[in-house]
Amino acid sequence: MAAALSGVKIVCVGQFYLAPYASMILARMGAEVIKVEALTGDPYRRGTRPGEEEISVQFGMINSGKRSLALDLRHPEGQEILRKLVLQADVLVQNLSPGGMDRLGLGYEDLAQINPRLIMASGSGFGSSGPLAGKPAMDLTIQARTALMTTTGFPENPPVRTGPSIVDFMGGIHLAAGILGALYQREHTGRGQHVEVSLQDAIMPSLSSNIAGMVSSGGTMPERTGNRHGGLAVVPYNAFPAKDGWVTLLCPTQPHWERLCDIMGRPDLKETYPTMRVRCENYEEVDAIVGAWTAGYTREEIAEMTEPAKIPTAPVVTLPELIADEHTKARGVLRWEKDDEGDYLTWGSPIFMSDSPVEDPPRTRPLGADTDEILTLLGFTDEQIAALHAQKTVG
């Protein structure tokens, strides 16, 4: 059985998380990915802790299953090598600093002349239009700029960023979706196109509840709602105290609420708070009642009581608990693999496709480990390759 993207060739001029996550998703669907890095390497390649001198843990997780070509794109011969790669590639995905590829003569217009079937995909902080086009941005920048920070945290505390790099990954998966859409379209048109995703655009839809709450309340809603619903439009919806830690609980529909009232032994509350609207208008009261109830039980006891009623509850777990969790292990998206050099941590595929098997991703390659082989396939002689190394065009 072939994989979904079997035979699709991708060149990833990516760094940090944005483009590398897009190319990781495509690699897990079976595409061949060549990762092109400067001779100094992707800034995330090396880590700051012992054992991470060559490959950091996060770099290893994201870039497994890709080949590594170290190439100085500022060098005219480096640009020429990239053009040769593009000639036989289906996709070039990149997130150099905005306009960077254009300044190297490697923008979409240039590359489409060489290969009209090429799909070029560009990720950036703000996109190529609008007043902030071209400004540098990373995950933190966009979290600040898109109100992700001011909508996160407790009302009485300062704004706070989301701990994980959700903006970078949201951008990366949107970029992957754009590439896949363009690959599908190319089957019908025979031509490639330029796909563009900005981090800001990609994260904004996730603010739907918050924006809707702000607009529909006429701006009266608190900006940050702690562990409550982002639009204060679902109640109860919170992290509540249990005997042994925090437990989250929500009642997204009327039947959920009515079943919870029965479980709490308080059928009278169905009449006191008969609709979502009434519950939303009295969210502090409702949360206080639910919290007083949860405080009398352990998280496990609460899960057992609420499960038959299909009320979603969950313990608030720590990172070590997540890594050790049986469900995490069973799913295999976060996975330890083993090869001759020992164990390594990697991502599998978060997308399961019944007709497209995911291979265990081989360990992330050292910088430039595949340079010579790739150059040979492009038609360079051993002598030429040695010369390119000597003048530091490749590494």
Place this chain on the structure above:
Amino acid sequence: MAAALSGVKIVCVGQFYLAPYASMILARMGAEVIKVEALTGDPYRRGTRPGEEEISVQFGMINSGKRSLALDLRHPEGQEILRKLVLQADVLVQNLSPGGMDRLGLGYEDLAQINPRLIMASGSGFGSSGPLAGKPAMDLTIQARTALMTTTGFPENPPVRTGPSIVDFMGGIHLAAGILGALYQREHTGRGQHVEVSLQDAIMPSLSSNIAGMVSSGGTMPERTGNRHGGLAVVPYNAFPAKDGWVTLLCPTQPHWERLCDIMGRPDLKETYPTMRVRCENYEEVDAIVGAWTAGYTREEIAEMTEPAKIPTAPVVTLPELIADEHTKARGVLRWEKDDEGDYLTWGSPIFMSDSPVEDPPRTRPLGADTDEILTLLGFTDEQIAALHAQKTVG
């Protein structure tokens, strides 16, 4: 110019955000989407605030550009209507409660017999395997379960959820990517497949820095780092006080740091903190120095000073500031549209494709607004349609 998914027919048995965001992305790429809802409507259809009695703001943003079919799938004739739809559809995307479609006789195995080219895409909290398979889950549940909450917030405060519904949307866009990959693969195999995305799997890669920090530090890293880097692997990286509010600033590479030292008039710091590793080991000191410098300027002044050095900085903006922002308006992903009934808020496409124009999405349809037209196209007579209404199989 045709759109990427021109002619692709999608049936979305989706509710809340997960499947509806996937089908929104595909609609923006030009697919025809029929949204199938129970006769009571998607739980997010109606809002809790005045003016949201029929269509809530967030429901309107996500479901614009789709047709609406109100159908009782518990009814055998309702199931038969869905089978007729599936016969001519390319994709069925759904996020009913886990196993829900199977219990209705509408699981992938059943539907593939009717239409082997069908791509069925299922979104759920935990997926269909592993000890938590089938447990109910929504955004909050997964934020708790995947350590998103314990990695978010200030170390001295309790865990806190990310304000926006990033888990639901991360799941939705992964589901869309899986569908697009399957559409591409079908061009080569001629057959459909089952695509599955769980919220837990989809959000986990965004924890790369956090997991890497935990693993590479041997578990000594603080779980929550406030506005600092999730793995404490980039320093400086924080929200700092400015004269007129908070400003984020980070130095992802060595040159960024060296340029910042010059801008701060402190070239001596290049020697005091010569490498990322040294800066990471002394993050509190470095942050204190940078914060003392930022406190003397406004956010605008800081942006002007750091911009030539390509150091990403950003004001920490509020939701109203985001909505009013000129860049937000110029990009048009969050957009006000106008029709005969007045203004409405909607999402455009966060993915720009040069060969696939995005139409302005028409207003979200009232529940069942397209039921009769769709049934007529399926071959039902007016009399049959009236009978289906009378027995409440359709609405």
